[in-house]
Amino acid sequence: MLLTLFLILIILVFYVAHMRHCYKFFERLGIDGPRPTFFLGNVADFAVTKRISISIQNWTKQFGRIYGYFEGHTPVLVVSDPDILENIFLKHFSKFHSRRQFPLEDRSTSRGVHLFSATGDEWRRQRSIINPTFSPLKIKRMIPMITDCISNLVAKIEDCIQNDSAEFDISKLYKSLTMDLIWRCCFGMKTDMQSNPNNPYLIRSQQVFARENSTYLTTLLGIFIPELQPCWLTIHHWLNTIKSKLRTFLPMADRFIADDPSEWLKENVDHFIRKTSDSSEEVNLLQLMLNAVQKKFNQTDENATADQRILSLNEVKQNIFLFMIAGYETASTALSYVTHVLATHPEEQKKLREHIDMFIDKDTILTYEILNQMQYLDWFIRETLRMYPVTPIIINRQCSEEIYLPGLGCIPAGTKITLDMYNLHYDNDLWGPIDTKVFYPERFATKRHPLAWVAFGAGPRNCVGMRFALAEIKIAIIHLLQNYTVAPSCSSTVNQDLELVELVTIAPKEVPIRLERRMLERY
Numbered sequence: 305m306l307l308t309l310f311l312i313l314i315i316l317v318f319y320v321a322h323m324r325h326c327y328k329f330f331e332r333l334g335i336d337g338p339r340p341t342f343f344l345g346n347v348a349d350f351a352v353t354k355r356i357s358i359s360i361q362n363w364t365k366q367f368g369r370i371y372g373y374f375e376g377h378t379p380v381l382v383v384s385d386p387d388i389l390e391n392i393f394l395k396h397f398s399k400f401h402s403r404r405q406f407p408l409e410d411r412s413t414s415r416g417v418h419l420f421s422a423t424g425d426e427w428r429r430q431r432s433i434i435n436p437t438f439s440p441l442k443i444k445r446m447i448p449m450i451t452d453c454i455s456n457l458v459a460k461i462e463d464c465i466q467n468d469s470a471e472f473d474i475s476k477l478y479k480s481l482t483m484d485l486i487w488r489c490c491f492g493m494k495t496d497m498q499s500n501p502n503n504p505y506l507i508r509s510q511q512v513f514a515r516e517n518s519t520y521l522t523t524l525l526g527i528f529i530p531e532l533q534p535c536w537l538t539i540h541h542w543l544n545t546i547k548s549k550l551r552t553f554l555p556m557a558d559r560f561i562a563d564d565p566s567e568w569l570k571e572n573v574d575h576f577i578r579k580t581s582d583s584s585e586e587v588n589l590l591q592l593m594l595n596a597v598q599k600k601f602n603q604t605d606e607n608a609t610a611d612q613r614i615l616s617l618n619e620v621k622q623n624i625f626l627f628m629i630a631g632y633e634t635a636s637t638a639l640s641y642v643t644h645v646l647a648t649h650p651e652e653q654k655k656l657r658e659h660i661d662m663f664i665d666k667d668t669i670l671t672y673e674i675l676n677q678m679q680y681l682d683w684f685i686r687e688t689l690r691m692y693p694v695t696p697i698i699i700n701r702q703c704s705e706e707i708y709l710p711g712l713g714c715i716p717a718g719t720k721i722t723l724d725m726y727n728l729h730y731d732n733d734l735w736g737p738i739d740t741k742v743f744y745p746e747r748f749a750t751k752r753h754p755l756a757w758v759a760f761g762a763g764p765r766n767c768v769g770m771r772f773a774l775a776e777i778k779i780a781i782i783h784l785l786q787n788y789t790v791a792p793s794c795s796s797t798v799n800q801d802l803e804l805v806e807l808v809t810i811a812p813k814e815v816p817i818r819l820e821r822r823m824l825e826r827y
């Protein structure tokens with residue numbers, strides 16, 4: 305008993321000494337920041353603001369373009385100076401190829417690692433296999449499939465108009481649409497999720513982004529004592545296994561015990577691999593990945609270099625899960641923001657509609673070439689994402705070796721660096737002369753700093769699905785404005801801001817709008 309207490313005491317003394325050492329990190333670099341509160345670091349502030357991005361914005365106002373804060377005792381550097389960011393994301397990418405590890409993110413290669421979490425050569429190898437899926441040529445071939453799914457969206461909107469007197473929350477329809485699109489274009493499967501909101505994959509994917517996720521405790525432990533990450537992961541897996549067994553063997557247990565949505569999705573991706581052979585459409589992401597699977601491939605094989613276009617089956621499974629969730633919530637949220645802007649900016653809506661009408665009439669078959677000519681539509685979406693970024697907190701890098709960066713100094717290996725996307729996107733020096741609080745798509749006509757707009761990240765590790773996301777958003781908006789005029793719901797006013805919920809993405813809780821059918825003299 306005494307020995308156990310003594311051991312605990314020793315561990316505590318070491319832990320406190322280690323924390324004091326960590327808390328001197330920014331002092332050594334000569335960088336200021338909010339004072340940490342012992343065990344919590346600056347995490348308590350997140351509980352007050354309820355949104356990490358708000359805390360970051362507040363700190364940027366207080367400490368400027370370079371400062372540091374602590375998650376538990378982990379130091380995180382926040383940089384919003386575009387020149388320093390250009391060095392990190394572009395010029396010195398070879399030393400900043402990794403992202404920081406999220407709590408409970410499993411990077412053990414035995415279960416396979418997906419593109420988002422992969423580092424170094426592993427990332428390069430996966431990215432070289434996945435990149436071609438989103439080449440301009442492949443997107444061009446996807447346009448008929450995207451258009452087909454979006455025609456279903458218009459049919460669903462018509463149902464809503466008939467049932468709910470033209471006023472409804474359009475964000476729900478967008479979620480089913482973007483899931484439909486991912487399955488169709490990336491996995492080669494027609495699902496019609498838009499007609500089946502109870503599809504278990506759709507529901508689980510939504511739950512991954514929901515707050516009522518049962519992983520809070522292990523996540524918090526992972527933030528406060530990251531050194532014991534393998535231990536928290538094991539506890540997390542065990543808890544999930546126990547829950548899953550209880551759900552299987554106890555009658556009605558599934559009513560009271562929820563499964564972990566991420567684990568459920570990962571366990572059920574075999575379904576895709578079985579089904580993909582039925583697919584008759586274009587070569588898609590899943591087929592490209594399966595082609596890259598070599599049965600004898602073993603992660604520990606020293607010959608598996610970044611240049612070899614091979615994947616393990618576990619990596620394919622992890623990536624199916626990744627694309628299901630990465631491509632669905634982000635694109636539907638972006639669509640929701642664009643629709644909100646349309647509803648609240650009638651003049652800009654009129655201008656965008658006239659622009660669309662100039663390129664497309666009832667006989668036009670929409671092609672990728674036409675889409676690329678529609679510059680104002682492109683600016684409109686980029687300006688929306690400037691003002692309403694979807695994923696401001698996921699863009700970060702971790703350096704793999706010590707490096708000297710002008711303006712920052714000598715950064716030790718392992719330093720975690722993030723950016724304040726709001727500060728960059730609302731910086732009048734980068735975006736003027738028109739005030740950045742004004743919605744003004746034409747500001748994109750002027751060439752800006754390469755790190756001024758980071759809605760899809762920056763550098764070689766930016767969003768791999770950007771072209772696909774922009775194509776689907778553009779085609780959805782074209783169909784929307786060809787058929788309807790978008791107006792705010794009667795219960796909200798033109799100037800009313802959206803209620804936002806932040807987790808991995810920052811998404812509106814709902815987007816209530818009214819749609820008035822257009823007088824279709826042109827169509």
Ligand code: HEM
Pocket residue numbers: 419420421431490626627630631632634635638694695698699700758759760761762763765766767768769770772773
């Ligand atoms: C408007 C919609 C979207 C936004 C705003 C968005 C944003 C982002 C951002 C900010 C990153 C991190 C980039 C960085 O660290 O520099 C990212 C990465 C990623 N995104 Fe997207 N994304 C969107 C749509 C999509 C879609 C539709 C897909 C899939 C089809 C996708 C798949 C990915 C993947 C796999 C990564 C990791 C790339 C890597 O690490 O190499 N995203 N995205």
